[in-house]
Amino acid sequence: MHAVSVVIPTHLRSHLLRESIASVAAQTLQPVELLVVDDANDPATRSVVEEADARLPFAVRYIRNESGGVCHSRNKGAEAATGKWIGFLDDDDLWHPPFLERLVELGEHKRVGLIIAGLLHHEDEHSVKARSQLTDLTPATALLQNGSMTGSNFVIDRDAYFRVGGFDPAVTVFNDWDFFVRLLDAGVGYAVDPEPLAEWRFHPGDRIATPSxxxxxxxxxxxxxxxxxxxxxxxxxxxxxxxxxxxxxxxxxxxxxxxxxxxxxxxxxxxxxxxxxxx
Known part of the structure; x- marks a missing residue:
């Protein structure tokens, strides 16, 4: 019941990827596998994955994403995952050690398909804000205020993920919010652990939030x-x-x-x- 796969979509951030993988390795509930999906065919990324696979107690697999884009990467990782649960972590973010254990246990206890943790949002180099998703949102209320589900602070039941077809590659901004709304529309229940167990990090490189x-x-x-x-x-x-x-x-x-x-x-x-x- 506790079997969980981890998917990390990555794009030319091998230096940050190494830190994200380390936060997966530090989990109190170890995953059965870590799937790193690369949409840039980056030799440095492949090297980081091979190094992690050689030293970690669970399999670390490298997957090419020929289509490009984070949504395609998440979907390819989910298709290859074998665990009952899937946790997604962006290559520039981090999990605190209890993340997987707390969320998977809460999901099994509440019998819901989606569990969302609180997170620390690094808004810039100096400002950090704790955020948490509201509980008891419905399809009618999910868009009445900004959400706090990102690509890095949730665990989802694999069947629930594919019930809505995963992430929509047509949605290039707020694809996590779109995914959450579609899950609610499909009747997937969710629970929230408000403790900030994930870190949504700021860095000077190109990001989805870059004002382009x-x-x-x-x-x-x-x-x-x-x-x-x-x-x-x-x-x-x-x-x-x-x-x-x-x-x-x-x-x-x-x-x-x-x-x-x-x-x-x-x-x-x-x-x-x-x-x-x-x-």
């Missing part, structure tokens, strides 16, 4: 898919983030003026003025 045009487009896609179920506050926060990124990147004066007008409309004139004055 790719992120802005991903937010737009997410709004089109789920916007009707969001609260006004969540919609406004996401819309203004998307518009702000696009305004920052454009060099076209007319487009910049148009985006500024859209930001004023989205924020409201008073709130927008306060943001400008506080810069």
């Amino acid at each position: 045009l790719r992120r802005a487009n991903g937010i737009g896609f997410f709004l089109n898919r789920h916007g009707k179920r969001m609260s006004k506050q969540v919609w406004r926060d996401l819309e203004t983030t998307m518009l702000g990124i696009r305004r920052f990147h454009t060099t076209n004066r007319f487009e910049k003026l148009t985006l500024s007008a859209q930001l004023i409309r989205a924020h409201g004139p008073v709130r927008y003025l306060k943001r400008i004055l506080n810069r």
Whole structure:
């Protein structure tokens, strides 16, 4: 019942991957296997995996992802997993030693398919904030405020994962939030351990949260898919983030003026003025 597989999707971060693997090795409940899915065919990554496989008491396997993208990597890892439970850990994040044991035991006790831990969110080099997912969310309430499920702070029953087809590669931003909503829609129950057992780390390299045009487009896609179920506050926060990124990147004066007008409309004139004055 306690058999758990761990999947780490990775992309050109062998130095951080080594630390993530170490946090898996330190688990009080050891996994039956660790599957590292690489979408960059990186020799340094393969070397880290081979080194870990030689010294750890569980199998560490290297898997190529030819399709690219973190969602494809998670899905390929889940397809290869043999455990009843699957834990996902991004290559730049960490687990505290009790993570797997606490979440798997809670899942079996509550008889639910998804268990979400609290996490420490490193917002920048100096700021760390503890976050925890709300309990008793439903399909109608899951998008009324920001969620706290990431790609690194949950364990899921393998059957529940494939009930919804895993992560959707079309969702490039907030794919974890989209996954959570689809699980609720499918009737998968969940439980929360509020203790921060995972670390969502900040680092200066490229991340999904980097304010790129790719992120802005991903937010737009997410709004089109789920916007009707969001609260006004969540919609406004996401819309203004998307518009702000696009305004920052454009060099076209007319487009910049148009985006500024859209930001004023989205924020409201008073709130927008306060943001400008506080810069």
